[in-house]
Amino acid sequence: MQHRQLAPFAPDFLWGASTSAYQVxxxxxxxxxxxxxxxxxxxxxxxTTDYKVAADHYHRYAQDVELFAELGLTxxxxxxxxxxxxxxxxxxxxxxxxxxxxxxxDALLERGIEPVLTMYHFDLPQALxxxxxxxxxxxxxAFTRYARILFEExxxxxxxxxxxxxxxxxxxHGAAIGTAGDVAAGDTKGLQRxxxxxxxxxxxxxxxxxxxxxxxxxxxxxxxxxxxSVVYPASPRPEDILAAEDFNAIRNWLYLDMACRGGYxxxxxTWLTEKGIAxxxxxxxxxxxxxxxxxxxxxxxxxxxTVAAPLAGEDVGAVEGADxxxxxxxxxxxxxxxxxxxxxxxxxxxxxxxxFRTTLRVVYDRYRLPLLVTENxxxxxxxxxxxxxxxxxxxxxxxAAHIGQMRAAVSDGVEMLGYCPWSAIDxxxxxxxVRKRYGFVYVDRDEFDxxxxxxxxxxxxxxxxxxxxxxxxxxxxx
Ligand code: BG6
Numbered sequence: 001m002q003h004r005q006l007a008p009f010a011p012d013f014l015w016g017a018s019t020s021a022y023q024v025x026x027x028x029x030x031x032x033x034x035x036x037x038x039x040x041x042x043x044x045x046x047x048t049t050d051y052k053v054a055a056d057h058y059h060r061y062a063q064d065v066e067l068f069a070e071l072g073l074t075x076x077x078x079x080x081x082x083x084x085x086x087x088x089x090x091x092x093x094x095x096x097x098x099x100x101x102x103x104x105x106d107a108l109l110e111r112g113i114e115p116v117l118t119m120y121h122f123d124l125p126q127a128l129x130x131x132x133x134x135x136x137x138x139x140x141x142a143f144t145r146y147a148r149i150l151f152e153e154x155x156x157x158x159x160x161x162x163x164x165x166x167x168x169x170x171x172x173h174g175a176a177i178g179t180a181g182d183v184a185a186g187d188t189k190g191l192q193r194x195x196x197x198x199x200x201x202x203x204x205x206x207x208x209x210x211x212x213x214x215x216x217x218x219x220x221x222x223x224x225x226x227x228x229s230v231v232y233p234a235s236p237r238p239e240d241i242l243a244a245e246d247f248n249a250i251r252n253w254l255y256l257d258m259a260c261r262g263g264y265x266x267x268x269x270t271w272l273t274e275k276g277i278a279x280x281x282x283x284x285x286x287x288x289x290x291x292x293x294x295x296x297x298x299x300x301x302x303x304x305x306t307v308a309a310p311l312a313g314e315d316v317g318a319v320e321g322a323d324x325x326x327x328x329x330x331x332x333x334x335x336x337x338x339x340x341x342x343x344x345x346x347x348x349x350x351x352x353x354x355x356f357r358t359t360l361r362v363v364y365d366r367y368r369l370p371l372l373v374t375e376n377x378x379x380x381x382x383x384x385x386x387x388x389x390x391x392x393x394x395x396x397x398x399x400a401a402h403i404g405q406m407r408a409a410v411s412d413g414v415e416m417l418g419y420c421p422w423s424a425i426d427x428x429x430x431x432x433x434v435r436k437r438y439g440f441v442y443v444d445r446d447e448f449d450x451x452x453x454x455x456x457x458x459x460x461x462x463x464x465x466x467x468x469x470x471x472x473x474x475x476x477x478x
Pocket of ligand 1: 020023165166169227300323324375379422428429430431432436
């Protein structure tokens with residue numbers, strides 16, 4: 001649909017940016033913090049850094065918040081490291097960890113920046129992982145207890161809460177992200193069965209947490225934060241369209257149906273049971289799953305996926321091993337294909353702004369809840385010039401195109417709460433080191449040479465600043 005005139009963004013639309021604790025904070029063992037699964041990782045892809053220092057935001061948060069204020073952010077989406085608050089996941093509470101997030105949140109509020117708090121972003125406490133991680137029901141209890149601590153501690157300051165970041169990517173791509181733990185070593189079917197049991201437990205934890213938020217935080221709003229993008233069929237062939245519907249159910253609706261409707265998506269459930277990888281559902285689980293409801297849906301969007309129906313008996317490739325945007329295949333269900341209509345970035349991820357509009361529309365049509373974009377952005381190799389500038393016209397082009405399509409979605413009738421691109425500041429990518437940068441602010445360090453970790457404003461910083469000032473109307477490319 002072409003609009004004769006585009007609708008404006010609402011005056012209270014949240015113009016934000018995002019980070020996650022383990023990718024930005026560093027200070028991996030400071031002030032009583034316990035190790036997370038990311039700290040316990042012993043291998044990293046060759047030539048890439050670990051997360052020990054990251055962007056050192058833990059020590060430099062005050063300076064960073066100043067930069068966010070100068071950028072004009074009205075929201076900042078960050079995650080709390082569970083291991084700073086409860087170092088072993090289910091034991092003693094660490095007051096120093098709480099104090100850090102109070103300082104951060106207070107600094108944001110003083111500058112009129114709305115804190116958007118993610119409770120868990122890929123960094124499960126290692127002590128819980130050693131006791132079975134999400135495969136164990138005890139982790140549901142540990143998470144709910146941790147959530148209660150956060151609500152009681154920060155409930156008077158934080159209005160927007162996110163439960164679990166990209167639960168679907170932890171299930172579909174946990175090995176690349178570093179969250180799969182030992183199950184990654186099993187056979188494919190055993191691995192998938194274990195992962196979908198973990199998934200079921202995370203769903204329970206999420207439902208309990210959403211219910212608890214409404215009980216403990218007056219006026220608090222909470223939602224899930226999966227990675228959602230519509231799946232295209234490779235052709236108008238009916239079999240390809242069915243394959244796309246199947247992957248849509250497995251990749252997207254399984255997660256959102258559960259969060260919003262409290263039950264398993266029927267197509268996804270049929271696939272799970274037929275394949276023999278369905279989770280065990282204990283007595284009372286369905287009541288718990290039905291008892292939590294989100295107030296909004298957060299979603300991370302990078303690009304669409306495209307799939308075809310597999311040929312009879314075709315081996316479609318590994319179910320694990322690819323990353324968040326490089327899709328997997330499922331024997332007898334779908335095979336991923338490259339979409340020739342879309343360009344790719346330097347890391348092979350397709351770029352699809354129109355798919356962003358379609359995704360927002362489809363999700364809003366299905367669930368009729370306001371949407372908050374909690375990630376979207378371009379990972380690229382940036383160059384710091386001798387004069388301290390960083391010319392990232394490619395990032396401006398990417399963001400301008402996506403914001404333009406988001407405005408078209410608003411004009412289509414989608415209710416949008418805000419936009420928090422990835423990332424506010426350079427941080428460490430999930431498996432491609434610091435060289436894959438996303439930030440508006442450049443952090444001067446290499447993979448193994450930390451230099452001084454000085455901050456520099458990129459061209460995209462000044463561009464986003466202007467855009468926010470204009471209320472999102474000045475969506476011009478570089
Ligand atoms: C999302 C994650 O999957 O994508 C982030 O929530 C991640 O943690 C982002 O950093 C970009 O992915 P990557 O692999 O380029 O860091």
